[in-house]
Amino acid sequence: MDFFRFFSRSEKNSKNVAKERLKLVLIHDRANVSPRFLEMIKGDIIRVISDYMVIDEEGLDIKLTRTRKDSDSSPISALVANIPILKMKEDSIK
Incomplete structure (x- = not known):
């Protein structure tokens, strides 16, 4: 399940969209985290x-x-x- 594609507009049938939304709600409910919290984690990372x-x-x-x-x-x-890495920064290699 791709969390960020969940909010994008793509051509999916309604059954699959509903299934993905339900999975997302259940996972977030069980882990007790909000989508906003995940966005904050993403920014920190x-x-x-x-x-x-x-x-x-x-x-x-x-x-x-x-x-x-x-x-x-x-x-x-x-x-x-x-996390796709494009290249290492020169000053971090030292």
């Missing part, structure tokens, strides 16, 4: 990562998902970030 590398901010994908612990298989929330 961009600021920190940008100190060390040039990234494609448009390609940045952050989502909240549910997974299971390896130790006891209990469900936990996970923040997943896909």
Whole structure:
């Protein structure tokens, strides 16, 4: 489920749109975080990562998902970030 594409206008049938919205609501409800909170996290991640590398901010994908612990298989929330790196900054390599 792509959180940021959720709000974009694309050609999807209403069944799939409703299914994605329900998944989003359930995940956010279980993790007790709002879309605004995720946007704040995204901004913080961009600021920190940008100190060390040039990234494609448009390609940045952050989502909240549910997974299971390896130790006891209990469900936990996970923040997943896909950050396209364009290049390392020269002053951060030293």
